[in-house]
Amino acid sequence: MSENNRDGKRNARERLAAEREKRRAADKRRRTLIVGAAIVCVLALATVVGVLAANAGKSGKQSSAGPAIAPSGAIGKDSLAIPVGMDSARSTLTVWEDFRCPACRAFETAYRPTIHQLVDAGQLKVEYHLATLIDGNLGGSGSRRAANAAACAQDDGRFREYHDVLYDNQPSETQDTFADNDKLIELAGKVSGLDTPAFRKCVKDGTHDSWVTRSNAAFEKSGFTGTPTVLFGGKNIYADQSMTPAKLKQMVEAANKS
Known part of the structure; x- marks a missing residue:
C-alpha cells in the first residue's frame, strides 16, 4: 500500500x-x-x-x-340587634358590647340587677349589639366566637341567661379563652336546657360568624370610641361619670311617665 x-x-x-x-x-x-x-x-x-x-x-x-345569618328574633337595621324584654316597654336601652371587654363586665356587674328589674317589670327593653373590639386590638378570636355562641343561644331563646354566664366567666383580657368552642359549650351547661346538639352545631359551625362581622362593622362605622357604649334617649350614659344604677332607674321611670 x-x-x-x-x-x-x-x-x-x-x-x-x-x-x-x-x-x-x-x-x-x-x-x-x-x-x-x-x-x-x-x-x-x-x-x-x-x-x-x-x-x-x-x-x-x-x-x-357565607351570608350573614341573623339569630332568631334579631331586630333593627340589617337585624343586628338582639332584643331582651317586652315589646311593649316604652323605654329602650341600647348596648354595644364585647364579651372580652373588662369594662363591659364592670358595667354588667354594676348595672345588671337594675336592668333585670326594669326589664322584668316591663319598663325597659334592651337592644344588644355585639362587637369584636378586643379581637382587633389584642388579636385572637374570642370576641367573635363568644358573640357567635351568644347568637346561637338567642336562637334557643336563652340569650340573656347565656349572656350573663359569659360575663360571669370572662377571662383576663389578654387570654383568648373564649376562642375555644369547647369552652363556650361547657359554659352553656350553666344555662338550663341550652347545651343541645343544635346549640353545639351552631357554635362549632360558626353559624352567625358573618352576622357578627357585620355587627362589628356597624360598630366601627358608628363613630363610637369603645365598649361598652350604652345609649338611653340617644345619649351615651356610660360616658356620664355621675351615672349610677339608681339614676338609670329614675331616668327610665321618668321617661315612662312623660
Missing part, C-alpha cells in the same frame, strides 16, 4: 471520528435542551397549580363565610 493511500485512509478515519464526536456533542446538547425545557414546563405547571390552589383557598374561605 502506498504512503499516499495510508495517509488518505488515516485522514478519512480521523474525519469520521471527528464527525461522530460532533454528532455526539450535538445529541448531548439536544438532550440537555429537552431536559431543561421539561424542567421549565414542570416548574411552570407547579406555579400554575399553586396559583390555582391559592385562589381556590381564597374562594373557599370567602364562600365558607
